[in-house]
Amino acid sequence: MTHAADRRDLAWWIDRTMQVLVLAGGLSAIVFIAGIFLFITREGAGFVFDRFDFREFFFSPRWTPTSNHNPTYGALALIAGTASVTGLAMVVSVPFSLGAAIYIGEFATGRVRETLKVLVELLAAIPSVVWGFIGLSIMNPLIIQVFDVPVGLNVLNSGIILGLMAAPIMTTIAEDALKAVPDGYREAAEAMGATRWQVTFKVVLPAARNGLVAATLLGVGRGFGETMAVLMASGHSVNLPTSPFDSVRALTATIAAELGETAAGSDHYQALFTLGIFLFIVTFAINLAADVFVRGGRRKYRRRGRRPAASANP
């Protein structure tokens, strides 16, 4: 009685099936991203090819798609709205999240550290509509009172809200970047008598620089794509902002608010999809840049000690 060497038992079949399943899972990411891009491109294509006016879209602040006589599709005010809110959000969230990441990664120990990590992750899980609610019902009267302005739904409000929203995810990614710095660096610096802050500032932060830039970029991407909180807290009025107290309207919020009221296939409908294509391209570029930075950071450590001694003699 000989055993067939190619006997296919249950374990073999399970292994095969699972390999195919996880392959499908992996491929689905590609399928979905391509599918979404194709879909929004197809929906926006008519506008892009027939009606699209580069100068109007990027340089006119007049977004009047519902005008009966002369609908215009200038996205400048919307882009400025998104950019100003995101910019202010970064001013708020970068110090918060870097500080939190440095504390969690370099200073906190044991319980404190674990608790903080869980709390930060919880913070990241708060639905954006809740943040919008806070902007609407707490920040709004507060801003009116403190700054004595007529409207509290503005760049300041939505920037702060968005900054607080982006901070947890930036904290998590920044902390990962700090964790990726080999502990040997810290030990070496501490053994030379550096204080904890000197170790952090002179060794760990420079070594983690790429990862920290990536964390910031992902925060920017998050801010760019955020819809609901910005819609609720920004005032939602088409406006080129000249001060933090101006109401603005974001690209995302425009799509969310208007898409349900347009006729499918109309110019307006297609123009909204064009905004979508623009958002998609921008966030894609930001994420790609972040990825490049993260990889740049990783390669730096892999290089450690690998290269042969290059002869320094001329």
Place this chain on the structure above:
Amino acid sequence: MISSGGSVPATQATEAAFAAADSPAAILIEKLSLWYGDFQALFDVDLRVRAGAITSLIGPSGCGKTTLLRSVNRINERLGYVRTTGSIRLWGLNVLDSTVELAQLRKQVGMVFQRPNPLPLSVRDNVLFGTRVHRPNERQPTRGESDRIVEKALREVLLWDELKDSLDRRGTELSLEQQQKLCIARLLPVKPKLLLMDEPCSALDPAGTEAVEELIWKLRGDYTILIVTHNMAQARRASEECVFMLLGEMIEHSDTASMFLNPANRKTADYIEGRYG
């Protein structure tokens, strides 16, 4: 046959104590016990290390030699769950005192690690790191002074001719041998009295090992050197005194030649003959 003698007066002054470096005992360890959590790694270790000599710590894995080394500059306290009793006096100053400033202690006590760990900075910045850390408030050295510091340190470790044209290369890109020499060079500008070395050659190839051993041998006299090694041949050829440890206890301490020719303790003899370890 151990030649160090003379009692060391216990003084309280930090800098002054370090300054009185002509006392023959550089390190005087008394009744040192150490626990990692519940695990006791060192048992009442007594040790006197002669100033200006190379003393090697040998023993099988887990015997506590690295732990002992790492408690001298208290770097093992990074772990957070370390408890120590007894005393470690460096030129009279008990480094385990709660009043000791770790930054000052570590300025006096340089450490070289098993795996070369230059900082991810340029060669130049690696060498200058210590001086920058230790004078944050005073005036920074001028470019010329810095250049002299870098050249002096790199000359001392025999790297200057190889690296003088590539001071801006990252320290982490050098060969392992160069990295380890750089790790020694960066300790020198702050003028430590004691160098702790934790198996400094174990990551190097034979040529690198020979070069770094030669360098360590050259540094003796100017610095007191305490070196942990797993390699008995290395202890034999590259140290003047030798300490044998086993299971957290100090078994024997004598000059290297007599330990290898004529060990006093049965356990030492067994280890040296390769019966265990």
